[in-house]
Amino acid sequence: MVSKPRRLRVHWLQHVPFEGLGCMEDWFLSRGHNLSCSKLFEKPDLPSPEDFDWLVVMGGPMGVNDQDKHTWLEPEIELIKAVMEQSKRILGICLGAQLMAAAKGAKVKKNRHKEIGWFHVQSQPMGNDPLGQALPPRFRAFHWHGETFEVPTHAIPLGSSEATICQGFRTGTRGLALQFHLELRPEDVDRLTEACPGDLAPGPYVQAPEEFLEKSYQFDEANEITRRILQAMENCG
Secondary structure, three states: OOOOOOOEEEEEEEOOOOOOOOHHHHHHHOOOOEEEEEEEEOOOOOEEEEEEEEHEEEEOOOOOOOOOOOOHHHHHHHHHHHHOOOOEEEEOOOOOHHHHHHHHHOOOOEEEEEEEEEEEEEEEOOOOOOOOOOOOOOOEEEEEEEEOOOOOOOOOOOOEEEOOOOOEEEEOOOOOOOOOOOOOOHHHHHHHHOOOOHHHHHOOOEOOHHHHHHHHHHHHHHHHHHHHHHHHHHHHO
């Protein structure tokens, strides 16, 4: 008999209306976890670390250094810092990963190339680390970013792609920052494309929408890795 997981309070931070949890929402609900959200684009209210067991920080077109335009960025970074200091579960994706890096004191800066579309990530071996083992040695991920970050002090780098030297890091026993997207479904990428057409100026690592939407199996493969990552994070007692 398989035991049910402990019901966790999962809170996620949404920065723009067109970028949600993707396939992660169904997974959290299927596992019986309690799911809540702060929609910072509507109301810049943030929870306390005591209000949740697991924080998920999603992406958005703004940058970590746009604090003059988005006043909630600074307190959000402070919240993320407190969560990591308390060794709570935290998953940051794209902007969320950059915010985690900033909270750890690492520099967030413009990447040498804009990276948009499906590109391979070469992961870094991490031995018996359960979160590291959730990532295959080489896998295809969806990217949509123009900024990057340095590996924070005492963090473990996850890997790289041709366009981006640092594609993520592990911090503590329950923290994971991913510059790329594995959670997106075709409909999620459609929304990104409609909301941010200006990002798609030609470049060596910028694919056209018809190119990154034509192979649905890529989304299925990436979503399966997402579920493996979430399972590993859930099991981090």
